[in-house]
Amino acid sequence: MRKLAVVLLISLILLPVLASAVKLTIYCGGGTERKGLEALVAEYKKLNPDVDFEIIDISYSSYMQKISLAVMSGDVPDLMTITYPFAPELRKYLIDLDPYIEKYLGITPKEYEDAFYNVVKPYIKDENGKIKYVPLHFTVxxxxxxxxxxxxxxxxxxxxxxxxxxxxxxxxxxxxxxxxxxxxxxxxxxxxxxxxxxxxxxxxxxxxxxxENLNLVxxxxxxxxxxxxxxxxxxxxxxxxxxxxxxxxxxxxxxxxxxxxxxxxxxxxxxxxxxxxxxxxxxxxxxxxxxxxxxEGGRFFGAFKTGDKKKEEEAAKFALWAGWKGKGYDIYLKTTLHLSAYKDHKVDYGVPIMESVQKVFGYLAANAPEWIVTVRANPVWSRLYDPLRKQISLVIAGQQDLQTALKNIRAEYERIVEELGIK
Missing domain, CATH: 3.40.190.10 (Periplasmic binding protein-like II)
Incomplete structure (x- = not known):
């Protein structure tokens, strides 16, 4: 009886802990990105042992298809990484990070936004100015x-x-x-x-x-x-x-x-x-x-609206920790050898080649004109992305000529702007 009482007592003590545990599911592109996320999770769990994670790899070629099906079915992950061409299309399904930025980072959303390179800013906010994404890394x-x-x-x-x-x-x-x-x-x-x-x-x-006016030219x-x-x-x-x-x-x-x-x-x-x-x-x-x-581009981190407020907040808390310089962000960058999306953010990678990488890609990034962001940080480009590459690939395969491809791209563009209500 005494042993049973002890077991029951331990169970009663552990019950609140087990009940408060949260498991967050993350969709990612695998490879280097997964290594970075695994490093983040390992460190984060030391600070937050009551949060568990499941990281699910999805190949880049079928990433948007998988995410789109998840959105349509309502069975979305708690968090996802997303590459820059598709980021604008998914912002409406993500929670607003503004209140969590103030709560967990102790700064205003404006201060948060101003910390990034100008070419990053158009991707992180929706049309109402609400911050939806955390930049995971910057690429060129x-x-x-x-x-x-x-x-x-x-x-x-x-x-x-x-x-x-x-x-x-x-x-x-x-x-x-x-x-x-x-x-x-x-x-x-x-x-x-x-x-x-x-x-x-x-x-x-x-x-x-x-x-710049989103006209197909x-x-x-x-x-x-x-x-x-x-x-x-x-x-x-x-x-x-x-x-x-x-x-x-x-x-x-x-x-x-x-x-x-x-x-x-x-x-x-x-x-x-x-x-x-x-x-x-x-x-x-x-x-x-x-x-x-x-x-330029990169990968972004967003938390889906799931209706589970506790999980949404835990997802936002982790995303902001993972994507803020001086916190998890430096762990991620040192693991993946990616570049930072923050202005004046010095990272000690401990790898000599990173000096050359920053020199070469820094030059290429510095020369980028503003219009290259305007013409890509929008839902039209997100939706035109697949038809464009598919039509050109058919020309490469010899299955159609370039003029036919251009006509098909024009037809897809007209359909997209009609669906989006853009005149």
Missing amino acids: QGLWVNVDYFEKAGIPFPPLGGREEPWTWEEFVEVLRKVKEANNLPYAMSMQYSAERIANYLAIRGAKVLD LDKDPKAIKALEDFVNLFKENLCVPAEWVSGQSADNDFYGGVTAVYWAGSWETLDALSVEGKRFLPAYLPKDEYCFGV
Whole structure:
């Protein structure tokens, strides 16, 4: 009887603790991002042992489909990471972080917002000025090169490989040909299946998909059409890998596996580039035509409206701790080797290559014009993202010509603006 009484007493003592425990589910893109979240969770649980987490990986290619289905069914996670093209589309389903910023960070929402780079601000707020996202990390597009392949070809690359100025577009295409031939490679460059790569490429060539008033200009600008023709020709000439855009072949595997010599990717590849044994990879400038800059972006952290106020608050509390400099944010950045979204935020990564990474991608970010944010930080771009890359991929696959693709993109655009009520 005494043992039973002791067991009952312990149970009664533990019952309030168990009852107050909260489990938060997080959707993320896996890979480096998951490593960062795992590091955050491990540290956060030391401070908040009554909060548990489940991290669920979703592949980048099907991420929005999975999130959209979750929203439609009402079975949403407590937290999600989201890449910048899709962030505006999902803001309306997220809780307002303003009151939690004051409660858990001790600053005003305005002070919070002003801490970020200007190019980050348009993504975190909704149309009513309410803060919906915590920036998880800041990214900039750029090139990565296989140093051994370039040395064998005798080609200097900017700015760390013996050349100071960016290549012109014409020089860059010739470099791809030469490095491919010198190393007897099947292809020269990998590029992820992404409308963001198209947007950055077009911007360098002096063209846009949308203008600042969200009008589709892609099919009306001769400069944009010529640039798209050149883009498709990179695949036809086997300078780029068609299967990466047609059948979902991994651009990461191609580049790090030695199939290609150049990777049009960005700052987010740093950890992976360092993790490959026996090979040397360094960042490089994107080529220059009318412009030379890297389209900025990154990953954002948001808490869904679930109707469970206790879980919503716990989700907001964790997100803000994870995304505020000097708290969890520094842990995340040191784990992932990503760049900070905060102005004047110095992070001691403890990795020498980060000085080069910050130099190269800092240059590409600093040159970015304001309009590159305007034309992408909106629901029109979020919805046009998939149709744009799909239509171009069909041209690369030889299943339609460019003019047909442009007509289909125009039709999708008209449907999108009608649904959004934009005139």
